[in-house]
Amino acid sequence: MASASHDRSYDACRDHYARYGVDTEKALERLARCSLSLHVWQGDDVTGFEPAKARRADGGILATGSHPGRARNAEELREDLEKALGLIPGRHRVNLHAMYGAFGDVRVDRDAIDVSHFKGWIDWARERGLKLDFNATCFNHPLAASGFTLSHRDKEVRRFWIEHVKRSRRIAATMGRELQSPAVHNLWIPDGSKDAPFDRWGPRVRLRESLDEIFAAEYSPTHLKDALESKLFGIGSESYVVGSHEFYLGYAQAKGKMVCLDLGHFHPTESVADKISAILQSHPELLLHLSRPMRWDSDHVVVLNEDLTAVCREAVSGRALDRVHFALDYFDASLNRIGAWVIGARAVLKALLISLLEPEAALREVEERGDLFGRLALFEEAKAMPWASVWEAFCARSGVVSGADWMDDVRAYEAGILSRRQGM
Numbered sequence: 001m002a003s004a005s006h007d008r009s010y011d012a013c014r015d016h017y018a019r020y021g022v023d024t025e026k027a028l029e030r031l032a033r034c035s036l037s038l039h040v041w042q043g044d045d046v047t048g049f050e051p052a053k054a055r056r057a058d059g060g061i062l063a064t065g066s067h068p069g070r071a072r073n074a075e076e077l078r079e080d081l082e083k084a085l086g087l088i089p090g091r092h093r094v095n096l097h098a099m100y101g102a103f104g105d106v107r108v109d110r111d112a113i114d115v116s117h118f119k120g121w122i123d124w125a126r127e128r129g130l131k132l133d134f135n136a137t138c139f140n141h142p143l144a145a146s147g148f149t150l151s152h153r154d155k156e157v158r159r160f161w162i163e164h165v166k167r168s169r170r171i172a173a174t175m176g177r178e179l180q181s182p183a184v185h186n187l188w189i190p191d192g193s194k195d196a197p198f199d200r201w202g203p204r205v206r207l208r209e210s211l212d213e214i215f216a217a218e219y220s221p222t223h224l225k226d227a228l229e230s231k232l233f234g235i236g237s238e239s240y241v242v243g244s245h246e247f248y249l250g251y252a253q254a255k256g257k258m259v260c261l262d263l264g265h266f267h268p269t270e271s272v273a274d275k276i277s278a279i280l281q282s283h284p285e286l287l288l289h290l291s292r293p294m295r296w297d298s299d300h301v302v303v304l305n306e307d308l309t310a311v312c313r314e315a316v317s318g319r320a321l322d323r324v325h326f327a328l329d330y331f332d333a334s335l336n337r338i339g340a341w342v343i344g345a346r347a348v349l350k351a352l353l354i355s356l357l358e359p360e361a362a363l364r365e366v367e368e369r370g371d372l373f374g375r376l377a378l379f380e381e382a383k384a385m386p387w388a389s390v391w392e393a394f395c396a397r398s399g400v401v402s403g404a405d406w407m408d409d410v411r412a413y414e415a416g417i418l419s420r421r422q423g424m
């Protein structure tokens, strides 16, 4: 009975959209091909699995909150990811950091990691038909405590991190080859200073040289895609960030790499959405880190808001969905972590769907005629179009619980599994 009334509401909304020249079936078909990269670090508060490691803010990254149930090892993290992925319609990727290897009780420092430490993840991904992305971890480590890594003035510290990133890229390329889908390797480093430096040049010269060394190893683009993530400021790098947006934009363009735009890494009034059509004029592809800044780069759980929809609309209206990689990047330890994944991922998919359902032809037509009233009116009408019924259909067809019923699943998992995890 529920599904009959469900279908009726979908049929009605399909007709509604058809009046604006929008084909809901096409939108659903396109949405099903959008893969998000789900970040493992929401599941364990960006801690990682290196032995005997305290939670440190080196590099300015630290999740706040103390909700019980954090994943303490790879088995728990994978179990949690499976739960979350089961509540997210579509086929998605999993995004790892180097600190999530299986290191056992042995101390394997970051300059000694190799693909053997990630075999468990690759096997797991293969069994479940998932694809992987990867990140070097240049924070949460004593050699990052000074606030400098690849741009450190000490050659030995630079050597350590160069080796780490080289190894991370090699691991990523192996993942891409084994799972037959290029892994995106994203590089974010915390380098910068709390107070105003005299020399803004030296660290940037050293970063460029370190990157040149790192990227000297070439991999097939069918195995690996490199991205570089800038930041405006961070905890401990309030006044100067070596890898600024301009730095990486120029470097990436010169070297054929992608830039990564994190929604929390720009001035609060700056539109990341507006950058997409600008950057994609001269860059083939782009990585997005979907996050929700709250006054600053706070990494709150992504929700369906105007910023998110604006970014998705740019990728859709520019026919650039195949050129933009959508990765989630936030970490909130104050609430159920599986819920945090699902809320964020569903929000992005909804924003993509809303964008795919926009009355594009009508909007283009009024804009081309210079009908400014018509354009504004259509924008407003579009906001109230019945996309929710199409979303319900998407969930139903993907075999995923729709509406708010998925909340019950998360609560049952919390009661049955998460609550048993002691000793955080």
Ligand code: RNT
Binding pocket: 041, 046, 061, 135, 188, 229, 231, 262, 289, 297, 329
């Ligand atoms: C930090 C960057 C970076 C990290 C993750 C863990 O400001 O956003 O992307 O959040 O790599």
Ligand code: ZN
Binding pocket: 188, 229, 262, 289, 329
């Ligand atoms: Zn990020």
